[in-house]
Amino acid sequence: MLDADDTGSAEGYPRGRWLIWGVLTLAFMIVYFHRVSPTFIIDRLMVDFEAREGAVLGSLAAIYFYVYVVMQIPTGLLADFWGPRYTITTGMVLAAAGSLAFGAAPTFFHLFLGRFLVGLGVSVVFVCILKALANWFPPTEFSTAAGGIIFMGNLGAIASTTPLALIVDAYGWRAAFAGVGLLSLAVALVCWRLVTDRPASPGAGGRKARRVTPTINKSMVLQVARNPGTWYPFWVLFGLYGTLMAFFGAWGGPYMMQIYGLSRTQAANVMLFVALGMMAGSLSGFLSDRLKMRQKPFLFFVALYVTGWSLLTFWGMARPPLAVLYVLLFIMGAGGGGAAPVLGLTCVKEANPPEISGLAMGTANIGGFLGVSLMQPLMGYILDRNWEGVLLDGVKIYPQEAYFKAFLIGGLVLAATCWTIFLIRDNFSGTSSPQTTPKD
Numbered sequence: 331m332l333d334a335d336d337t338g339s340a341e342g343y344p345r346g347r348w349l350i351w352g353v354l355t356l357a358f359m360i361v362y363f364h365r366v367s368p369t370f371i372i373d374r375l376m377v378d379f380e381a382r383e384g385a386v387l388g389s390l391a392a393i394y395f396y397v398y399v400v401m402q403i404p405t406g407l408l409a410d411f412w413g414p415r416y417t418i419t420t421g422m423v424l425a426a427a428g429s430l431a432f433g434a435a436p437t438f439f440h441l442f443l444g445r446f447l448v449g450l451g452v453s454v455v456f457v458c459i460l461k462a463l464a465n466w467f468p469p470t471e472f473s474t475a476a477g478g479i480i481f482m483g484n485l486g487a488i489a490s491t492t493p494l495a496l497i498v499d500a501y502g503w504r505a506a507f508a509g510v511g512l513l514s515l516a517v518a519l520v521c522w523r524l525v526t527d528r529p530a531s532p533g534a535g536g537r538k539a540r541r542v543t544p545t546i547n548k549s550m551v552l553q554v555a556r557n558p559g560t561w562y563p564f565w566v567l568f569g570l571y572g573t574l575m576a577f578f579g580a581w582g583g584p585y586m587m588q589i590y591g592l593s594r595t596q597a598a599n600v601m602l603f604v605a606l607g608m609m610a611g612s613l614s615g616f617l618s619d620r621l622k623m624r625q626k627p628f629l630f631f632v633a634l635y636v637t638g639w640s641l642l643t644f645w646g647m648a649r650p651p652l653a654v655l656y657v658l659l660f661i662m663g664a665g666g667g668g669a670a671p672v673l674g675l676t677c678v679k680e681a682n683p684p685e686i687s688g689l690a691m692g693t694a695n696i697g698g699f700l701g702v703s704l705m706q707p708l709m710g711y712i713l714d715r716n717w718e719g720v721l722l723d724g725v726k727i728y729p730q731e732a733y734f735k736a737f738l739i740g741g742l743v744l745a746a747t748c749w750t751i752f753l754i755r756d757n758f759s760g761t762s763s764p765q766t767t768p769k770d
Contacts, residue, residue, distance in 0.1 A: 344529045347466040351475055353524045354459045356517045357418055358483035360425060361452040363510060364394060365575065366490040366605075369583035370598055371503045377724045379438045384717075384726065388710030390438075390445060391580040395703035397449035399696050405454045406692025409461035410685070413527040417458045422518035425451030429511035433504040444507075451514075457695055460675060461688040465528035470619060472679065477615025477672045480608065484668075487578075487605035495598035554690045559681025559757070562750045563674035564697035566628075569747030570635050572701015573740040574666035578604045580706045581713070581736065588727050589649055600655060604667065607660035611668020618673060624680070625756040628673040632751050635665025636744055643741050648734035671698065680757040705743065709736040 368391040375381055375390070408417045428447025435441040463475045497506045554560055577585075578601065586597035611631060618627045638661040641650060650658060675691045682690035716732035 344466075347529070350462060350466055350525055351478065353520055354418070354462060355479055355482040357422055357455050357521055358459060358479055359486035359489070360422065360510070360514050360517055361455050362483045362486035363490045363494075364425065364429070364448050364452055366487045366579050367494060367507075369578065369580055369601070370491070370495050370594060371498060372580065372584060373587070373594075373725045374498065374503050375441070376726065379441070380724070381438060384710030384714040384728075385707045386710075388580055388707035390441060392703045392706035393442060393445050394449035394452075395575070395699045395706070397446060398453040398699035399703055401450065401453035402457065402692040402696040402699070403689065404692075405457045406686075406689035408454060409458045409688030409692065414458035414462040414465075415521065415525045415527050417454050418525065419518050419522040421451040421454040421458075422514050422521060423451070424448075426511045426514035426518065427451070429507050429514060433507035433511065456671075457688055457692045460679070460691050462525070462527065464679065464684065464687050469680075473615035473619045473624075473672060473676045475615075476676060477612040477668075480612035480615075480668060480672055484605050484609045484612065487608060487667075488602060491598040491602040491605060492595060495594045499594060550686045550689065554682060554686060554693055557682060557690070558753070559755065560678055560690055560694050562754045563677050564694045565747040565750040566632060566754075567670055567674050567694065567698035568701035569744045570632065570666040570670045570701075571698030572705045573639060573743055574604075574635070574662060575698075575702040576705035576709050576740065577737075578663070578667070579702065581709050581733075584728070585733050589730055589733060590652060590655075600652070600659065603656050603659040604663035607663025607665075608667035609663075610660070611664030611666075611670075612672055614669035615672040615676065618676065623756055624673060624677050625751075625754050628669065628677065628754065629751050631665040631669035631673070632748055633665075634661050635670070636748060638662040638665065639737070639741060639744060643734065643737040647730065648737055649730055671695075674698075677754055677757070681755070701743070701747075705740065708739065712736040712739060 372387050372391070375387065381387055405417070425448050428444045428449070428451055430444075431447060432441060432444030435444055459479055460476060463472055463479070467475045494506060497509075582601050582604070583594070583597050586592050586600055587594065590597075590600075592600065614627055614631055618624055621627065638658045641654075642648070642658050642662070645651075645654070675694060678690050678694040679687045712735050713728045713732045714726075716729065716735055717726055718729055720727040720729075
């Protein structure tokens, strides 16, 4: 008779897994807050630090993602061989230090240093969360649990829209980031006290697990690197998540305020619909588990995102009606920020052996953050190239044509990368099963 691990049944798995899940969502809320927060303080930074170059400001936002890219493979190894508890706790302490440094920064260099420490700290969180979920949840619940993490984590993205805008207007951006730094320390303590890497065994009731430290060997790394099931989602994430976060995490706020004439709070209210869409899209994991398929739901959400980005770019040549914009941002969030990470990394997990799932998901996760790290400064560069010399209270005002060209480049990136969705094999079976190179 098969046990719980073999069948993928939830029977026998400790109920305490949902407590672990709840604690991990707190850490992921902090991750998402930092990911999005620069978009509503860029204009303040332009004034306070006399920073005028869009590419430089884009790089400040993107340094978070530069570090993320570099850290994903090490994070996968840490998740597999050091464990989620130690890694996430350490990461949250670093993120707290970075946020406090960012809020107290006397120079632009110190802003970069603070943002770097934040990126270094939060870069280890998501893959370690996925590794913990793989240990605590049966395969038939993994995508649902992962989607739920992203759903709840997007409360952090919501906090970085209207709530952050209101706090910045009332108390300043420095106070906001100091407060988030202190909150990050509190979350680190909760993770340390309550998170356990794995149950002792299915049915163990969540008793403290014995630490198991596997041996790292070259063959494991090569197995991940040679598996096409690792790389097809990599490129889909590069296109979707890269363009979405370039907009949502850096240039969407200035776009709303400059092209539509909205106040900071009004722009944040519109951008909130990206976060709401991300929450809705994260439910794709639940849908995928119930339908017992991965590739077709993934394809649907990719098509949804590409449609939204295309309409944002070409409707009124980058100025769709404001009422329509709410809908476009919602579906873009659902496809690029909700469904893409959930389904993409689930496909990678199921295409690789479970003992190296952290390494595999960390490798594929590079795709999205590499895309963001390139797209944020690239869009800033394009905006600068098409700037007409207009300044308002020390802030560069970009014309509509500049935003159109920046969004058009994003569309070209989508066209170059997202076709790989058709090459992803559907490995859903209730268990993890390696994907190998397709045979003729």
